[in-house]
Amino acid sequence: NAGVTQTPKFQVLKTGQSMTLQCAQDMNHEYMSWYRQDPGMGLRLIHYSVGAGITDQGEVPNGYNVSRSTTEDFPLRLLSAAPSQTSVYFCASRDRGPANEKLFFGSGTQLSVL
């Protein structure tokens, strides 16, 4: 199993550009989520999904869109990038059920918005 795969690893955007961060998992996990990590701010939840076709907002959803058309994929879209979105983005997934609460993280995407 590859686990949780994120692409790209690094990205530089200009203000106003759009892009999609990709996240895929091969563990058949129902739950997938996106976090951003900023210095001194910890990991903040952007959006999450509890299954195909179901998404919900986290703590900091503004400026980001998500969709979940398959169990495996959970892309994060920036429609009009802003410098405040410069951050490291992590995708995470977990299985359902009380015995499966461990989050599996991807390797991260470092995004810079100029």
Added chain:
Amino acid sequence: GENVEQHPSTLSVQEGDSAVIKCTYSDSASNYFPWYKQELGKRPQLIIDIRSNVGEKKDQRIAVTLNKTAKHFSLHITETQPEDSAVYFCAASRGSGTYKYIFGTGTRLKVLA
């Protein structure tokens, strides 16, 4: 809103000493408390977790304690080693079915050889 406070933000200890990191949560319905370790440039990984029906849990040199009344939980690392140097995050969740984890702001632990 839900919040998890984590202290200290940085911690330096001598190799072999103990390290303690403390977290306080605001949501009284939280019942699952994991700790993640993130080495430099790597992804966070779960190192230990505790549920609200347990007061303490140990795994070799690491332990977690939970005080539900005070709404705080702590990570204890004994006999620290250089490879323990990392950023540690606590988190709180209402448990399965909610899928929402609120993370603390992280503690950078440095173990000095």
